[in-house]
Every structure is written in structure tokens, then in C-alpha cells.
Amino acid sequence: MVAVVLAALTGGTETVQHLVATVLPGYALTTLKLVISVALGTLVIGAGTAWLVTMTQFPGRRWLEVALVLPLAFPAYVLAYAYTFVLDHPGIVQSTLRDVTGWGPRDYWFPEIRSEGGAALMLTFVLYPYVYLLARAAFLQQSGTAFVAARMLGRTHLGAFWSVSLPMARPAIAGGVLLAVMETIADYGTVAHFGVPTFATGIYTSWFSLADRAGAAQLALCLLSFALLLAVLERQSRGEARYHGAGRRHMSLQPERLTGWRAAAASMACALPVLLGFALPVVILVTMGIGSEQDLLNRRYTGFVRNSLTLASVSAVVTLAAAICIGFYQRMRPGRRSFGAAYVARLGYAVPGGVIAVGLLVPFAAFDNALDSFMRARFDISTGLLITGSMWLMVAAFMVRFLAAALGAYEGGQSTVHANMDAAARSLGQSPLGTLRKVHLPILTPSLLTALLIVFVDVMKELPATLILRPFNFDTLAVQAFRLASDERLEGAAVPSLVILAVGLLPVILICRQVGRRRG
Structure with a gap:
């Protein structure tokens, strides 16, 4: 959020006047x-x-x-x-x-x-x-x-x-x-x-089609303000x-x-x-x-599937780890600081993916460029794009975007763990981390798996942040479906879309089972 505000303010009034x-x-x-x-x-x-x-x-x-x-x-x-x-x-x-x-x-x-x-x-x-x-x-x-x-x-x-x-x-x-x-x-x-x-299409158009970073940041700030309002x-x-x-x-x-x-x-x-x-x-x-003649088994499509599964898996694990850290810290140290951390973590769900992408890409691109200039001047070595050219910036964006969902699932399970269990574990000599590892995590396994699955599927479906942050030659099923649809090759877009749908059905099936069981 800070990066979006600073980038928007440094864009000058000319860009703002033109946008208005x-x-x-x-x-x-x-x-x-x-x-x-x-x-x-x-x-x-x-x-x-x-x-x-x-x-x-x-x-x-x-x-x-x-x-x-x-x-x-x-x-x-x-x-x-x-x-x-x-x-x-x-x-x-x-x-x-x-x-x-x-x-x-x-x-x-x-x-x-x-x-x-x-x-x-x-x-x-x-x-x-x-x-x-x-x-x-x-x-x-x-x-x-x-x-x-x-x-x-x-x-x-x-x-x-x-x-x-x-x-x-x-x-x-x-x-x-x-x-x-x-x-x-x-x-x-x-x-x-x-x-x-x-606003979402305007951010993408300003960033890529017009190469107007300031305009994209100012549109992102407008969208961020609208979401928070x-x-x-x-x-x-x-x-x-x-x-x-x-x-x-x-x-x-x-x-x-x-x-x-x-x-x-x-x-x-x-x-x-x-x-x-x-x-x-x-x-x-x-x-x-059926009529598209797209082959899911060829090397190109297996690359899309591999990229999507890798990105979704890593993002889900990192996001769940962050949710566990925040949720357990809030439980062990209840107070203004821990509740404030949890509140800020939940704000990510209210921020669109395009805004998060701009807010991360602006500062890290500046860092990469500054580091590359320093290494060229001192050692005549080009470091290139260490962060913005990697998958990890995408993982960071998805963690920010979907941390609220993982934190909600974790806290829902954590509420079933009585405080007396923590006291009993501490009295038996367990450290806070030992209590988490030996008491909380085994009990919370169903909630943790649910959180992992929710984030995994959300990352598989996510499009705007993926389009902005993805490294060169790193396309996912969502990007491939969007590219084919943009070229009016709708039959071809159906194949990656069906794979995304099949993955998306997994958490929905779990929800359906709960709906069927919990009547009254």
C-alpha cells in the first residue's frame, strides 16, 4: 500500500490531470x-x-x-x-x-x-x-x-x-x-x-500497453481507495x-x-x-x-500445468506458514500488537490482485535496478532482475492476497483447542514452538489442509497479478486460457479452462459435503 501511494504521488499532476x-x-x-x-x-x-x-x-x-x-x-x-x-x-x-x-x-x-x-x-x-x-x-x-x-x-x-x-x-x-x-x-x-x-483493465493497459508506470500506480491507488471505502x-x-x-x-x-x-x-x-x-x-x-484439437499431454501444455501446480503449491505452503505464525502469535501474545498484525494481514483480501502487483513490482524493480547499477559500477557484473524476474515475487503477492482466507481457516480450527491444553503442555516443559508442533498442529490438521486447498485453488484461478508479475516464459493455465481467448480462439481456451475448473471443484466438493451434513 505504501509503495502504491508513493508511486502515485511521484507521478506528477500532469498524469493525474490527463487521467481525470x-x-x-x-x-x-x-x-x-x-x-x-x-x-x-x-x-x-x-x-x-x-x-x-x-x-x-x-x-x-x-x-x-x-x-x-x-x-x-x-x-x-x-x-x-x-x-x-x-x-x-x-x-x-x-x-x-x-x-x-x-x-x-x-x-x-x-x-x-x-x-x-x-x-x-x-x-x-x-x-x-x-x-x-x-x-x-x-x-x-x-x-x-x-x-x-x-x-x-x-x-x-x-x-x-x-x-x-x-x-x-x-x-x-x-x-x-x-x-x-x-x-x-x-x-x-x-x-x-x-x-x-x-479500474482493473486500466491498470493493466497503463502498465503494459502505454508503459505509463505513474498512471498505473494512480489508477491502482483509486481502486485501492474504492476497495477500502x-x-x-x-x-x-x-x-x-x-x-x-x-x-x-x-x-x-x-x-x-x-x-x-x-x-x-x-x-x-x-x-x-x-x-x-x-x-x-x-x-x-x-x-x-473436444473440437479444439488441443493436446494436454504435449510438452507446451505440460509446462503450463507444471508452472501452475508449482506456483500454487509453493504459494499455498508459504501462505499457510504465514497464517500459522500470525495466528499462533496472536494466541500466545494477545494484545494490541498481535491483533494489529492479524488485522493488517486480513486487509490483503480487500486489495485487488492488480494493485498488489503494482505495489510489489515498483519497489522491488527499483531495488533490482539499483543493485544492478551498483554491481556494474563497482565490479563490472550485471545482476539482472534477481527478484522481479523470479517466481518469488508472485508468491509474495499471492501470500498478501490470500492470507486472510488461510488465517480464517486456521483461526477457526484453533478456536477448538482449549487454553488448558496450552497450559498443560507448558507445565510439562514444552516451549511455545513445541506446543505448536506437538499439540496444535496435529489437532488442526483438517483445518490446515482446508486452508492449504483454498489458497491452492485461488492461486490456480488468479489472473491479474499473474499477468503483471510473471517472469518471462513463465505462463500458467490461467494465462494460456486468457491469451487464447484474447486471440478469439475460444475452443482452445476451453482446455486450460476445464483443468482450472477441475482443480476448483476440489474445495467446492468439501464445502458441499459440509452443507449436506450440517442441516440444523
Whole structure:
């Protein structure tokens, strides 16, 4: 963050004035439109489906309750590739429409998939599970006493939901919407493929196409300010509100059994996001991949797979190690310093990958250049790019970006380890590190594996930071998919996209198993 601010301030007012006069208003307006559209879409779909599967009974509810999580496995840009292949002008839908009707290209109107609306739709389909998971958990944890009291006072089932259940679940729903909004402003692959000008695309264009480092830093500062402002506004909107269970006894909510057209409507409402956000794109990508003649076993593709797996594995291990250090330090030395460290560590998730890339590349590139100049002047030796030309700067960026996810999983498991275990270990002569190694880590193995898997998959899908920071001739599956899609070779892009999807399904399957088990 400091590097982004300093780089932006040293860019001079000329660059700022040029940005304000040309692209900045457009970037801000488009980003704001996307944020509002995705926030509303994920709120309606996520909270609505969560309420239906927890508060009502209808045909197919049991499997839809689990299937609604599946779109989370898709990166938004992969979904964009699939729907562009089908709905674009040369796609099968419009081609069939012209063949059947005999219309020409100008004789009919068809929704443009490469648009702000199309980007918002793709992001909504893959991000609504954030809201769904948190809202569903909140609804299940609520006691039914307040809901029953509202019904006894004359409220209908829907009225009691609006006046009691929804307000009580507001913190969880707001948290899910905030996660979706953060992912929206950080997205690059979808908006770049659809040609939608946002802050994320502006940073990449300024950095590479225009070679304007100051402009990229100033755009990154704008995006960083926007992301942090959203987090602050969401926190302030809660005010001093407190949410408590109604009564001491927990009474599970009894779902209302739906019949007739209401049951059919509920089934359709829950099945549609799964169909459009997972099932249909998978069919499209498999069809595209079969006709692409791409070979995953040739040397070039095995290199992409190796690079992706190496980068994701190393980043996951380093990030988990950092999460363990911060979490264990906070437990052993609770206080302002340790809580401050954990708070700063969590800020990375609110910062888009492109901003992190700029914030790391600027100071380390300056260090590499200064070191190279010094070694040339003193010893006539060129050190080259020691840090910026290596994979380790990418690992650092991913650690910053995804440390919050690993820290959350670690702290969730750590909360189950009673403080008496620490005291018993210390009384038996164990040092703090010995307590961590012999007591905490064996107990926390499931949580650690979950954190490792989450970060691994997130790194596999990450695109903007990878595009900016990757060394020469170090391409990943995400970069290859983006490059092929940028060249309009969508069938070829389907093959690496399917591999990314297959890897992304691993944590989603774990989440689905937990959703299926934890009912009530």
C-alpha cells in the first residue's frame, strides 16, 4: 500500500490531470455500475435461494441445497469464455436463429454478451454462492421462537421472513455481498474479455500497453481507495446494532411445505442458478474442448500445468506458514500488537490482485535496478532482475492476497483447542514452538489442509497479478486460457479452462459435503 501511494504521488499532476480528463470518470462509472449490479444480483439470488432451501420444502430441495454451491468452482472469466462461444454473433444460438428465420445480421436484435450487463451476469453467477453459504448458515442458526411469535401476531410466512429472519441474518448477508463486491472490483479476465473499461483493465493497459508506470500506480491507488471505502462503509452501516437469539432455548425452524405452482416455482428458482452457473457452462466447455484439437499431454501444455501446480503449491505452503505464525502469535501474545498484525494481514483480501502487483513490482524493480547499477559500477557484473524476474515475487503477492482466507481457516480450527491444553503442555516443559508442533498442529490438521486447498485453488484461478508479475516464459493455465481467448480462439481456451475448473471443484466438493451434513 505504501509503495502504491508513493508511486502515485511521484507521478506528477500532469498524469493525474490527463487521467481525470480522459479515462478516470469512465473507469469509475463502469466499476460502480458493476459493483451495484453484482451486489443486487448476488443478494437476490444468494439470500433468496438460501431462504427457500432452509425455510421451505419442495421437490428437489435436498440436492439443490448442495448443488447451489457448485458455481463457486468457476472463475468468472471461464464462464465468460463459455457464454461468448454460444451467444456471440457467430455462436450457435444466433447462427441457428438466422438459419431458421432467414434473417440477416441487421434484421434482428439480440442481447450483446460482450457488455457491462454480460460481465455483471457472469460475475453474479459465480459469486452468489458467497452470499448463499453465509445466509444459509445464518438462517439455520436462528432460533424459531421469534419467527413463531411473528406468525402468532398475524404475519404470513413471507412477512415473518421479511420482518424477523432477514434482519437477523443481515450481518452474514452483508458479509457475503461484500466478498462478492471485492471479487468484482478485483476481476480482470471477465471485463477484459468483454471489453468493459474498469479500474482493473486500466491498470493493466497503463502498465503494459502505454508503459505509463505513474498512471498505473494512480489508477491502482483509486481502486485501492474504492476497495477500502467499501469495507469501511459496510462496517459503519452496522452501527451499534446487536443481534441476539430470542430466548434461551433454541427451537429449530420448521420449513413450510410448498405445493402446486409454489413448489414448482421454488424448484425452478433454485435450479436456474445451478443450470446457468454450472451445468450449462460445463457442457459448453466440454464441447468446445473436444473440437479444439488441443493436446494436454504435449510438452507446451505440460509446462503450463507444471508452472501452475508449482506456483500454487509453493504459494499455498508459504501462505499457510504465514497464517500459522500470525495466528499462533496472536494466541500466545494477545494484545494490541498481535491483533494489529492479524488485522493488517486480513486487509490483503480487500486489495485487488492488480494493485498488489503494482505495489510489489515498483519497489522491488527499483531495488533490482539499483543493485544492478551498483554491481556494474563497482565490479563490472550485471545482476539482472534477481527478484522481479523470479517466481518469488508472485508468491509474495499471492501470500498478501490470500492470507486472510488461510488465517480464517486456521483461526477457526484453533478456536477448538482449549487454553488448558496450552497450559498443560507448558507445565510439562514444552516451549511455545513445541506446543505448536506437538499439540496444535496435529489437532488442526483438517483445518490446515482446508486452508492449504483454498489458497491452492485461488492461486490456480488468479489472473491479474499473474499477468503483471510473471517472469518471462513463465505462463500458467490461467494465462494460456486468457491469451487464447484474447486471440478469439475460444475452443482452445476451453482446455486450460476445464483443468482450472477441475482443480476448483476440489474445495467446492468439501464445502458441499459440509452443507449436506450440517442441516440444523
